[in-house]
Amino acid sequence: MAILPIVEVPDPRLRQISKPVDQVDDDLRRLIDDMFETMYAAPGIGLAAIQVGVPKRVLVIDLQEQETEEGEPVRDPRVFVNPEILSTSDHDVPYNEGCLSVPEMYAEVDRPDRIRARWLDRDGTQREEEITGLLAVCLQHEMDHLNGILFIDHLSRLKREMLLKKLAKLRREQGKKAA
Ligand code: GNR
Ligand code: NI
DSSP, rough: OOOOOOOTOOGGGGGGGBBBBOOOHHHHHHHHHHHHHHHHHOOOOOOOOOOTTTOEEEEEEOOOOOOTSSSOOOOOOEEEEEEEEEEOOOEEEEEEEETHHHHHEEEEEEESEEEEEEOOOTSOOEEEEEEEEHHHHHHHHHHHHHHHHOOOSSSSHHHHHHHOOOHHHHHHHHHHHOO
């Protein structure tokens, strides 16, 4: 297993449309394992393959909402290969989103609160489920990545530009500190 470098804005790879997976095999499972290791280390609750530079329609999610008595997160790894949204509710909810590819920036994004989705799991078995709550938010955020879309694309141009300026400034300051 390996922690892979995460691609950040404005890297053009984040704008690529990822290609469908044609076989869920051991090579793909190795990528999935590396994606989980990278996501847990970040830490994050989701990761799309393109965020580690691989343009395949694969994403991993672990909301890590539960903790043991010792305060250790209980792992609940979920894998989505070639995910599709079959239907969405017509009720949107806001959520304060962040993204490992737009580090340290957060903004409210409205998305449908309930989706019906179909995908392949890590064994290549087809699954279909009604998904709600934070899992629905995260799955839609990750599926956007497969289509070259970032959460900042859902904001007004003014908000997006302010956020990207803030990120550029933060990087300049961090650059100075490191030097
Ligand atoms: O770690 C992440 N947290 C998060 C919070 C709110 C909505 C979406 C996310 S996904 C993000 C990790 C990431 O960038 N996945 O693409
Ligand atoms: Ni993201």
